[in-house]
Amino acid sequence: MAFLALFLIVFLFSGIASPSFAASSSRPTWWQIQSIDTMKYSRDLAREKSKDSGFDSVIDTQVKNIAAAGTTHIALATPYDEEFIPYLKRWVNTARKYQLNVWFRGNFSGWEGWFGYPPLSAADHTAKISQFIIQNPDLFADGDVFSSCPECENGGPGDPRRTGQVDRFRRFLISEYQSSLSAFSRIHKKVILVNSTNGDVAKLVFDPDTSSQLGSLIGIDHYVKSPDSLSRDIARIAKQSKSRVVLGEFGAPIPDIHGRLTPKEQSVWLDKVLKNLIPMPDLAGLNYWTNTGSSTQLWTESGEPEPAVDVLTSYYFPSTSTGQVIDEFGSPISSAHIVTPLKSVSADADGHFQIPLMPDQSAKAEISAQGYFAREYNLYSSNDITQIVLKKASPGIIYNLKYLIFRLLGYKIYS
Incomplete structure (x- = not known):
C-alpha cells in the first residue's frame, strides 16, 4: 500500500513545472x-559608385538606419547584369x-533600357534570370524575397x-515564376517569389488561375492619394485574385x-495608411519607397530622419505584450491560442507568447486551448511577463485528485 501511495504521488506530480519566465x-x-x-x-548610382570603395560608408549608414526602423528586409534595386554584381554584393x-x-x-538593364543596355526579349529574360540565380547562390539567404x-x-x-x-x-x-522557383530549388534556398505590377x-x-500559378502571392506597386483608397484597392485585388x-x-x-506635403503631413498620411493596413489579413508585406533621394524620402540625403521615420518604426517595431499561458498547477499550456481583433499567435512549448499592439493601445484578447475554458484578457505593452491561467473544462478523477493534494500540501494553486 505504501508503494502504491508513493507511485501515485510521483505520477501526479510528474507533470508539475514551475512557471518559466x-x-x-x-x-x-x-x-x-x-x-x-x-x-x-x-540602382541609380550603381555604375557611378561601382568602383568607389569610399561609398561603402554611405551604404553602411543607410542600411543601419533601415535596420533600426524595424525592417525585416531591405529592398535593393541593383541591376542583375554581370557588371553590377560586385556593387550588389556590397x-x-x-x-x-x-x-x-x-x-x-532589380532587373536586367535591357528590360527597361537602363544604363544604355540593348533591349531584352521575354524569352531571353527568363533564361537569364535562371542563370543569374544559379551562378550567384551566395547572394541569397533563406527568407529573402526575389522579384x-x-x-x-x-x-x-x-x-x-x-x-x-x-x-x-x-x-x-x-x-x-516557374524558372525562378526551379533555380532556387537547385541552389537549395527558400526564397519568397514576388513579381509586382502597378495596381x-x-x-x-491577376485572376485566380494566374495567381494560383504564382504561388498565391502577388505584388502591386501602388500610389494613390487617399489612405482609404490604398486599402480598398488592396482588398479588391486580394479578393479578385484569391491571393x-x-x-x-x-x-x-x-x-x-x-x-506637396510638409514632413509633418507626410507622417500623418503614413500613420493613416499603416493603421488601415494592419487589419487586412491578406496583406503579407510592404515596402516603403524610398529611404532617401526622392520626394517620398524618409531620411534627408544628409541622413537626418523625417518625422515619418518614427511613425514607420512604431508599426515596423511595435510595442508588444508578452505572456505565458499556464494551468492551475503552474504547468505551461503549449499551443494555446491568443487572438486579438488584429492578430493571432500560438504559445510555444513553454506556454510563452508575444503579440504586437497598436501604438499606445491595449488589446482585448481571447486565450484558449483544447480542453480548457477560454477566457478574455486585456493585454498591455510591458516588459513584464503576464501569466494567464486557464482552467480545465472537464477535469477528471486524476486532475481532481491532484488538485486536492495541492490543497492538502499547501502548494500554490494559480487562478
Whole structure:
C-alpha cells in the first residue's frame, strides 16, 4: 500500500513545472515582410559608385538606419547584369551585417533600357534570370524575397492595358515564376517569389488561375492619394485574385498625386495608411519607397530622419505584450491560442507568447486551448511577463485528485 501511495504521488506530480519566465526570442511583427526601398542609391548610382570603395560608408549608414526602423528586409534595386554584381554584393553583405533579409527588386538593364543596355526579349529574360540565380547562390539567404521583374509591364511583352495581350502577359509572369522557383530549388534556398505590377495592371491580369500559378502571392506597386483608397484597392485585388498581396511600392508625397506635403503631413498620411493596413489579413508585406533621394524620402540625403521615420518604426517595431499561458498547477499550456481583433499567435512549448499592439493601445484578447475554458484578457505593452491561467473544462478523477493534494500540501494553486 505504501508503494502504491508513493507511485501515485510521483505520477501526479510528474507533470508539475514551475512557471518559466523566459520570453520568446523571435520578434513579433504585423507583417511577414517589412521593407524599405533603396532604389535611388542601390540602382541609380550603381555604375557611378561601382568602383568607389569610399561609398561603402554611405551604404553602411543607410542600411543601419533601415535596420533600426524595424525592417525585416531591405529592398535593393541593383541591376542583375554581370557588371553590377560586385556593387550588389556590397549592399547584400552590409544587409547581412545588420541581420536583414534582402528583397531583390532589380532587373536586367535591357528590360527597361537602363544604363544604355540593348533591349531584352521575354524569352531571353527568363533564361537569364535562371542563370543569374544559379551562378550567384551566395547572394541569397533563406527568407529573402526575389522579384525577377518588378513592374514587368515596363518592358518585354509590354503593358497589357495598351497591347491588349493579357494572356500573353500572364504566361510570361508564370514562366518567370516557374524558372525562378526551379533555380532556387537547385541552389537549395527558400526564397519568397514576388513579381509586382502597378495596381491598375494587377486588377487586369491577376485572376485566380494566374495567381494560383504564382504561388498565391502577388505584388502591386501602388500610389494613390487617399489612405482609404490604398486599402480598398488592396482588398479588391486580394479578393479578385484569391491571393495574398505584397505591397511592392508605396509612399508619399508623389507631387502629381499627393501634391506637396510638409514632413509633418507626410507622417500623418503614413500613420493613416499603416493603421488601415494592419487589419487586412491578406496583406503579407510592404515596402516603403524610398529611404532617401526622392520626394517620398524618409531620411534627408544628409541622413537626418523625417518625422515619418518614427511613425514607420512604431508599426515596423511595435510595442508588444508578452505572456505565458499556464494551468492551475503552474504547468505551461503549449499551443494555446491568443487572438486579438488584429492578430493571432500560438504559445510555444513553454506556454510563452508575444503579440504586437497598436501604438499606445491595449488589446482585448481571447486565450484558449483544447480542453480548457477560454477566457478574455486585456493585454498591455510591458516588459513584464503576464501569466494567464486557464482552467480545465472537464477535469477528471486524476486532475481532481491532484488538485486536492495541492490543497492538502499547501502548494500554490494559480487562478
